[in-house]
Amino acid sequence: MVFHWVMDAPAATDPNADLDAALVARLAVDLDASFEALVNAHVDRLFSIALRILSDRGDAEEAAQDALVRAYRALGGYDVGRIRELRLRPWLTTIVVNVCRNRTRVKRVKTTGLAFEPGAEPAVDPVARRDARDAWANLLATLPPAQRVAIVLRHVDGLSYAEMAEALGKPEGTLKAQVHRGLATLRDALADEGPDHLDHKEMTA
Amino acid sequence: MTRLDPNSLAVSERDEGFAAIEAALATLAEPAPARLGHATLVAVGLADDYAVIDSPIGPLRVAWNGRGVSSVAGDSDDRAFEQGFFARTGRRATRVDSLPPRLARSIERRLSGDRRARIDLDLRGTTEFEQAVWLKALEIPRGEVRPYGWIATEIGRPRAVRAVGTALGHNPIPLIVPCHRVVRTDGFIGQYSLGGPANKRAILAAEGADPDGLEGLAKAGVRYIGSDTTHIFCLPTCHDARRVTARHERRFHSSDEAFRAGYRPCRHCRPVVAAGAA
Numbered sequence: 001m002v003f004h005w006v007m008d009a010p011a012a013t014d015p016n017a018d019l020d021a022a023l024v025a026r027l028a029v030d031l032d033a034s035f036e037a038l039v040n041a042h043v044d045r046l047f048s049i050a051l052r053i054l055s056d057r058g059d060a061e062e063a064a065q066d067a068l069v070r071a072y073r074a075l076g077g078y079d080v081g082r083i084r085e086l087r088l089r090p091w092l093t094t095i096v097v098n099v100c101r102n103r104t105r106v107k108r109v110k111t112t113g114l115a116f117e118p119g120a121e122p123a124v125d126p127v128a129r130r131d132a133r134d135a136w137a138n139l140l141a142t143l144p145p146a147q148r149v150a151i152v153l154r155h156v157d158g159l160s161y162a163e164m165a166e167a168l169g170k171p172e173g174t175l176k177a178q179v180h181r182g183l184a185t186l187r188d189a190l191a192d193e194g195p196d197h198l199d200h201k202e203m204t205a
Numbered sequence: 206m207t208r209l210d211p212n213s214l215a216v217s218e219r220d221e222g223f224a225a226i227e228a229a230l231a232t233l234a235e236p237a238p239a240r241l242g243h244a245t246l247v248a249v250g251l252a253d254d255y256a257v258i259d260s261p262i263g264p265l266r267v268a269w270n271g272r273g274v275s276s277v278a279g280d281s282d283d284r285a286f287e288q289g290f291f292a293r294t295g296r297r298a299t300r301v302d303s304l305p306p307r308l309a310r311s312i313e314r315r316l317s318g319d320r321r322a323r324i325d326l327d328l329r330g331t332t333e334f335e336q337a338v339w340l341k342a343l344e345i346p347r348g349e350v351r352p353y354g355w356i357a358t359e360i361g362r363p364r365a366v367r368a369v370g371t372a373l374g375h376n377p378i379p380l381i382v383p384c385h386r387v388v389r390t391d392g393f394i395g396q397y398s399l400g401g402p403a404n405k406r407a408i409l410a411a412e413g414a415d416p417d418g419l420e421g422l423a424k425a426g427v428r429y430i431g432s433d434t435t436h437i438f439c440l441p442t443c444h445d446a447r448r449v450t451a452r453h454e455r456r457f458h459s460s461d462e463a464f465r466a467g468y469r470p471c472r473h474c475r476p477v478v479a480a481g482a483a
Contacts, residue, residue: 035251039242047237061238065245069271072249136229155230183223190226 014160020088028083031075039068042088045157046096052152053100055141063103067096093159093167097149104145139189147182154179243299247271250327253298255286258312260380261411262404268298269308273325277378279400293377294330315381318347318412326378334362338372345386348413349442352390354478363478366390374398385409390478392423392441414442422456429457429476431468438463443474 023041026034046067051060071092075083140148153159153167154175161172168175246252248271255268255276266286268276275294280286283300290298303309314322320343328336337360345351353373357366373384379399385408389395394416397405406416422441430446431438433453438460439446457463460470460477470477 032251035249036242036246039245043237043242043245045234047241048234051235052233057238061241064237065241065248068245069248132229133232137233140230140233151230152233155227156233158231158234183226184221186226187222 016089017087024083024086024088027075028080031072031083035072035075038071038088042092043068046092049093049096049152049157050100052137052140052156053097053145053149054103055137059103063096063099067092067099070095070099087163087166089159090163090166093153093157093163094169097153097167100149101145139186142189143182143185147178147185150175150178151182151186250329252296253290253294254301255290255298256301256304258304258309260316261408262400265380265399267304267312269304270296270327272327272329274308274312274378274381275327277380277399279404312381320346324381326382328377331375331377332372334360334365334368335372335375337362338369339376339378339382339384342373342376342382342384342387345383346444347383347386349440349444349474350386350388350409350414350419351440351474352388352392352478353395354390355440355475356387358478359475370396380408386412386414388419389423392428393420425456426458427456428459429463431455431457431463431466436468437471438468438476439471440474440476443471443476445471445473 019041023034023038027038043064047060047064050063050067051057054060054063074095078086140151143151149168150164153164154161159167161175164170164175165172243252247254250270250272253268253270253275255266257264258267259265262279264279266276266278266280266283267274268286268290275296276286276290276298278286278289280289287298287300290296304312308324311322311324315324326339328339338356341356341359353366353369354363356373357363357369360369362368369387373387374396376382376384376398379385385397385399385405387395394402394405394409396402399405409416409419419441427441429438430441430443430449431454432446432449433455437445438455438457455466455468457466457468463470
């Protein structure tokens with residue numbers, strides 16, 4: 001019991017977790033009447049996750065819809081007790097990551113970070129200047145899949161490591177190491193290309 | 206590499222120049238396209254899209270979702286359609302430009318008489334009896350008609366003729382579920398939910414069923430057509446009956462009359478309506 005607060009403290013103060021707890025209570029009572037609320041609460045984050053894993057808007061749209069349809073069908077087959085116990089954020093994350101994995105087996109992700117091509121002249125690279133987010137997305141796409149997924153969940157979606165561990169079925173330590181390696185790769189890629197490639201202040205504004 | 210010790214990472218992430226990268230990554234979340242939520246609800250059957258199609262009786266509104274076609278209606282405008290649809294199903298219907306191409310092709314093939322064209326129907330909220338009536342109506346070929354009592358007999362509820370009529374009146378997917386091919390037991394064309402009897406006659410005429418000819422037979426009290434070469438009797442629109450030449454045609458006012466003349470019922474149109482179903 002000494003360590004109990006360490007485990008539970010983040011979840012207890014997480015407003016998303018509270019919203020999801022209220023939502024599963026409604027889903028357990030009437031799936032059809034409350035599924036739209038689930039869609040509204042999670043469609044943006046599922047789309048964002050799929051977009052940054054797959055690097056293609058059309059694919060991401062299909063993957064996010066596919067994940068929600070799968071969630072609806074699964075919920076339809078669960079009994080009330082099982083629905084009440086669901087933690088929606090990690091559960092939906094598992095589904096969308098699996099859908100993305102199944103799609104990438106068929107279609108390889110584009111991994112060329114065009115804005116960071118060595119030898120490209122920084123001053124005449126309007127793409128990187130005009131849309132820094134595209135540049136970051138392209139750079140993210142160059143990471144190995146496991147690191148990319150871990151970074152997307154941690155830093156694009158903002159999941160806790162506990163939620164990531166639940167969603168991906170991997171130990172938190174492994175996921176922290178993947179995130180760390182991915183961040184280090186991104187940092188080194190930026191350092192290699194020089195500071196003019198990405199203006200941090202501009203991007204994070 | 207003590208840096209990779211998981212317990213030290215929370216600290217080291219900040220120590221290694223990651224803060225700016227993390228902040229940039231956080232900007233990569235973005236809202237889903239507005240249509241995605243609606244498309245998902247349509248896919249699972251919790252919302253519907255609809256579009257307008259042409260028909261022999263003018264423009265019709267056709268609604269569908271991931272489970273199948275959910276409505277066909279002849280309302281005069283979108284608002285009336287949406288209100289009626291919501292009142293019946295509790296779901297929103299959203300107007301779109303056109304049907305999904307596959308559905309459009311299937312409906313076109315169906316309406317031109319190809320019964321192999323598969324169209325899923327979303328019949329949630331309807332009774333088993335109603336569904337039995339509508340599925341039976343789907344078996345009536347284009348250009349032919351059957352009496353209410355025939356449906357009642359075929360679904361094993363010979364005394365439920367009135368309920369069959371009510372169920373057909375509540376058909377949410379007229380034209381595709383061809384309730385217009387079900388006529389009064391005395392042979393008259395009868396009522397029609399999609400805009401009244403004139404529409405029913407127009408659709409039957411467009412399908413080649415000759416409503417004037419049918420009512421002519423009805424006025425003369427003729428219920429069945431037989432062939433004196435085969436000694437088989439049929440409902441007047443059965444494709445077998447229509448092959449009988451005038452020289453060999455015999456007309457009957459009742460099945461008893463046909464049986465007494467030594468005729469047997471056609472195996473295709475199964476013309477004999479169970480006692481009590483007339």
